[in-house]
Amino acid sequence: MSCLWDEVLAVLPPRLEDLRLEFSRTVDKSLVFLLRQIVELLYEGQDIVKCLQLSQTIIDFSWEKLNIGTWREVGKEWRRVYSHGCLFKAVCLCKEKTAVREAIETCDMGLLMGATILDNILIRLVKVLQNHKTTMKRPLEDAASHQEPSRKKPSVVPMIQEIRTAMAVPRVRCPSLEHFRAQYLIPQKPVILEGIVDHWPAVRDCKWSVDYIRDIAGCRTVPVELGSRYTDEQWSQTLMTVDEFIEKYILDQEEPNPIGYLAQHQLFEQIPELRQDIDIPDYCCLGAGDEDEITINAWFGPMGTISPLHQDPQHNFLTQVSKGTTSADVANIQQHCKGQFMVVGQKYIRLYSPEQTAKLHPHPTQLLHNTSQVDVENPDLVNFPEFELADFQECTLRPAEVLFIPVKYWHYVRSLDISFSVSFWWT
Numbered sequence: 124m125s126c127l128w129d130e131v132l133a134v135l136p137p138r139l140e141d142l143r144l145e146f147s148r149t150v151d152k153s154l155v156f157l158l159r160q161i162v163e164l165l166y167e168g169q170d171i172v173k174c175l176q177l178s179q180t181i182i183d184f185s186w187e188k189l190n191i192g193t194w195r196e197v198g199k200e201w202r203r204v205y206s207h208g209c210l211f212k213a214v215c216l217c218k219e220k221t222a223v224r225e226a227i228e229t230c231d232m233g234l235l236m237g238a239t240i241l242d243n244i245l246i247r248l249v250k251v252l253q254n255h256k257t258t259m260k261r262p263l264e265d266a267a268s269h270q271e272p273s274r275k276k277p278s279v280v281p282m283i284q285e286i287r288t289a290m291a292v293p294r295v296r297c298p299s300l301e302h303f304r305a306q307y308l309i310p311q312k313p314v315i316l317e318g319i320v321d322h323w324p325a326v327r328d329c330k331w332s333v334d335y336i337r338d339i340a341g342c343r344t345v346p347v348e349l350g351s352r353y354t355d356e357q358w359s360q361t362l363m364t365v366d367e368f369i370e371k372y373i374l375d376q377e378e379p380n381p382i383g384y385l386a387q388h389q390l391f392e393q394i395p396e397l398r399q400d401i402d403i404p405d406y407c408c409l410g411a412g413d414e415d416e417i418t419i420n421a422w423f424g425p426m427g428t429i430s431p432l433h434q435d436p437q438h439n440f441l442t443q444v445s446k447g448t449t450s451a452d453v454a455n456i457q458q459h460c461k462g463q464f465m466v467v468g469q470k471y472i473r474l475y476s477p478e479q480t481a482k483l484h485p486h487p488t489q490l491l492h493n494t495s496q497v498d499v500e501n502p503d504l505v506n507f508p509e510f511e512l513a514d515f516q517e518c519t520l521r522p523a524e525v526l527f528i529p530v531k532y533w534h535y536v537r538s539l540d541i542s543f544s545v546s547f548w549w550t
């Protein structure tokens with residue numbers, strides 16, 4: 124294996140002068156001075172201990188700025204400063220081969236909380252570090268391998284709803300662009316598209332087993348939602364590695380409380396290897412927006428995650444990807460695919476057209492005005508009597524199926540298995 128340190132230095136601009144540290148006047152001069160000092164140490168002196176200390180100072184100082192007020196109020200310049208701090212700290216950590224995991228964690232913090240800097244240098248640095256991660260152990264790996272898998276004993280068994288034929292979302296197999304446009308996009312009618320993602324490596328090669336996801340992304344830090352629905356008071360968000368998330372919320376056979384949901388808007392930007400396994404559906408070209416305006420979201424979680432009834436300001440192709448597991452997770456195995464045990468992830472989805480809005484009792488607050496107050500599968504009909512009168516459609520979305528949810532269509536989603544979905548928001 125080539126020398127990690129050389130590879131890391133090769134990611135940095137070749138000369139000190141190329142690493143331009145220019146910030147607006149919002150950023151104190153003393154801080155910019157500190158950043159320049161770090162760069163000089165890195166390029167010339169290579170006093171790594173001091174460099175590491177100074178980088179941590181930059182991180183701590185800018186972290187304070189990131190945590191004042193709401194996220195929208197945080198100046199982009201402070202996010203750039205934070206990312207620089209993370210970059211320099213991560214580089215310093217690489218001098219110690221044993222700190223590769225911490226270096227990746229640091230890059231992820233820069234990616235999640237900072238801004239893009241130096242032509243996406245943090246993504247490029249992680250790629251290098253990932254190649255050296257073979258020497259790293261998954262923190263929970265040992266403990267897990269000695270445990271007998273026990274059968275999941277959910278305290279609440281989610282109802283698997285019979286789909287009522289009259290309300291079933293129609294299905295169509297590989298429609299032409301014109302057919303889709305005329306029959307579904309223009310009249311804004313939901314439909315399940317079959318056969319349109321069969322070529323995705325994630326689907327065709329049954330690639331997304333839990334082992335694969337751990338291999339590609341196990342040591343990456345990502346935001347995880349805790350709580351079965353975001354309208355609950357106890358709901359919160361936290362950061363953890365994908366390994367921790369999988370151990371705690373996917374493979375743990377006891378019903379985890381609260382439920383953890385890796386519901387992320389940036390996952391595919393943060394982990395480009397996963398992005399290579401999927402593709403933007405061709406039908407998105409029928410929209411008015413550009414391809415780079417499409418938001419791709421990941422939804423990875425255990426059985427029982429619920430997205431409360433809500434609407435979004437864009438069209439959506441919600442795509443169910445079959446999701447894999449380790450052979451230990453026998454309780455959930457439903458399909459055997461190319462020698463790998465796979466779990467078939469399915470979701471129950473309820474849809475209400477925008478015309479039904481008044482009967483759905485949206486939350487009165489500005490923050491949650493796109494979310495209904497009604498618990499769809501256990502409605503409080505005393506407080507929300509009109510809900511019963513609202514017309515809806517429903518479906519069970521199975522692996523390799525894509526649900527077209529027109530703009531502003533209300534949707535409620537409950538996972539029936541461990542499940543990995545990808546949604547594309549487009550206009």
Ligand SMILES: O=C(O)CCC(=O)C(=O)O
Pocket residue numbers: 420422428429430435439441534536537544546547
């Ligand atoms: O799959 C889920 O839980 C939610 C999906 C969703 O709400 C969306 O893609 O907008």
